[in-house]
Amino acid sequence: MHSFSKLFTLCILLSLSCYLFLLGFFAPSSPRPQPATPAPPPPKPLNLSILLWHWPFGASYSLAGDPCREMYNITGCFLSDNRSTFSTSDVVVFHHHELRWARPPSSSALPLHLPRPPSQRWAWMSLEPPAVNGDLSPFNGLFNWTVSYRRDADVPIPYGRTVRRGVEEEEGDDDDDEDAPSARNRSCLASWVVSRYKPTQARAAVYGRLSRRIPVEVYGLWARRPLADPQLLPTIGRCYFYLALENSESRDYISEKLWRNGFGAGAVPVVLGPSRATYEALAPPGSFIHVDDFGSVEALADHLRRVAADGAAYLEYFRWRRTHAVRRLEDWRERLCQICARYPQLPAHKVYRDLDTWANG
Ligand SMILES: *[C@@H]1O[C@H](CO)[C@@H](O)[C@H](O)[C@H]1NC(C)=O
Numbered sequence: 001m002h003s004f005s006k007l008f009t010l011c012i013l014l015s016l017s018c019y020l021f022l023l024g025f026f027a028p029s030s031p032r033p034q035p036a037t038p039a040p041p042p043p044k045p046l047n048l049s050i051l052l053w054h055w056p057f058g059a060s061y062s063l064a065g066d067p068c069r070e071m072y073n074i075t076g077c078f079l080s081d082n083r084s085t086f087s088t089s090d091v092v093v094f095h096h097h098e099l100r101w102a103r104p105p106s107s108s109a110l111p112l113h114l115p116r117p118p119s120q121r122w123a124w125m126s127l128e129p130p131a132v133n134g135d136l137s138p139f140n141g142l143f144n145w146t147v148s149y150r151r152d153a154d155v156p157i158p159y160g161r162t163v164r165r166g167v168e169e170e171e172g173d174d175d176d177d178e179d180a181p182s183a184r185n186r187s188c189l190a191s192w193v194v195s196r197y198k199p200t201q202a203r204a205a206v207y208g209r210l211s212r213r214i215p216v217e218v219y220g221l222w223a224r225r226p227l228a229d230p231q232l233l234p235t236i237g238r239c240y241f242y243l244a245l246e247n248s249e250s251r252d253y254i255s256e257k258l259w260r261n262g263f264g265a266g267a268v269p270v271v272l273g274p275s276r277a278t279y280e281a282l283a284p285p286g287s288f289i290h291v292d293d294f295g296s297v298e299a300l301a302d303h304l305r306r307v308a309a310d311g312a313a314y315l316e317y318f319r320w321r322r323t324h325a326v327r328r329l330e331d332w333r334e335r336l337c338q339i340c341a342r343y344p345q346l347p348a349h350k351v352y353r354d355l356d357t358w359a360n361g
């Protein structure tokens with residue numbers, strides 16, 4: 001009996017250890033210890049209050065709710081146009097046009113009489129080219145940041161930008177559609193919309209020589225053919241080409257004439273403004289014809305006529321729409337929210353001691 005009980009105990013022990021072994025094998029594995037590299041601290045959530053001192057050109061937008069989050073998915077970015085929040089605002093934004101045309105003129109439109117909190121930044125905002133800035137020296141040494149279409153501004157707010165389809169998850173008009181611009185029948189070769197015509201501007205000379213060689217339909221105040229906003233893009237879109245000629249040739253200055261009138265209407269833009277290299281850096285590839293590409297305006301005119309007559313050559317200017325899309329920045333609220341989007345890269349300490357040279361130099 002003794003040896004039997006020994007054997008029995010052995011059996012129990014064996015099966016128990018076997019059971020425990022199997023349990024250990026099949027039991028859900030416990031979480032492995034993490035490797036010893038410490039996780040980076042989560043970025044501090046943004047909490048920035050931005051006061052807009054004047055609404056640009058006197059046209060206000062609603063700031064109710066949280067427009068940066070609701071419209072542009074930018075969190076912790078609080079916009080106000082209520083001047084009583086001055087002393088608690090992190091950033092105060094001044095739009096140039098209202099500073100310039102204030103009565104009495106110059107820096108008197110700034111709240112220089114109020115104590116300025118030491119950590120508060122003042123931002124100078126303008127979408128206008130140097131030709132309309134006027135003298136900015138009264139504003140030297142007052143601003144910490146610039147908000148402008150220029151790529152080297154602290155907060156760049158271009159009129160539009162190019163995005164890659166898929167990569168930057170842009171929805172876009174598909175050019176296989178029947179009403180895609182490339183499939184449209186055109187009844188006009190080229191159009192131009194101009195309100196403030198000045199014979200001394202380079203664009204006036206280009207238009208003059210072009211219109212002697214090819215028909216150009218002209219709209220706008222100067223031609224006494226103003227277009228109401230709903231008519232603008234459909235009218236331009238009837239033509240093969242749109243003369244997206246800037247009123248001045250300034251660094252990075254590419255206005256809504258390209259982004260909205262040209263690309264938005266689906267006419268191939270003929271551009272005059274900054275260099276071809278700048279357009280290549282900012283506009284979709286192969287999307288435009290630059291006046292500088294030709295030895296003369298007459299050669300440009302002949303090119304336009306030839307391309308309009310050659311379906312395949314014309315379609316080449318729409319190829320980019322398969323891989324790229326354009327995104328316009330048109331709402332002042334979005335432009336203000338860009339200050340927050342850009343905030344992590346903004347210089348902590350900066351003063352524009354010579355704003356005049358920066359903007360006009
Ligand atoms: C363009 O014109 C052709 C020939 O007149 C016609 O068959 C076609 O449907 C038109 N396309 C559009 C988009 O209007």
Ligand SMILES: *[C@@H]1O[C@H](CO)[C@@H](O)[C@H](O)[C@H]1NC(C)=O
Pocket residue numbers: 118119120121122141142143144348349350351
């Ligand atoms: C912002 O500019 C003002 C005025 O020039 C200056 O006194 C202040 O130190 C600047 N602030 C920062 C944070 O750079």
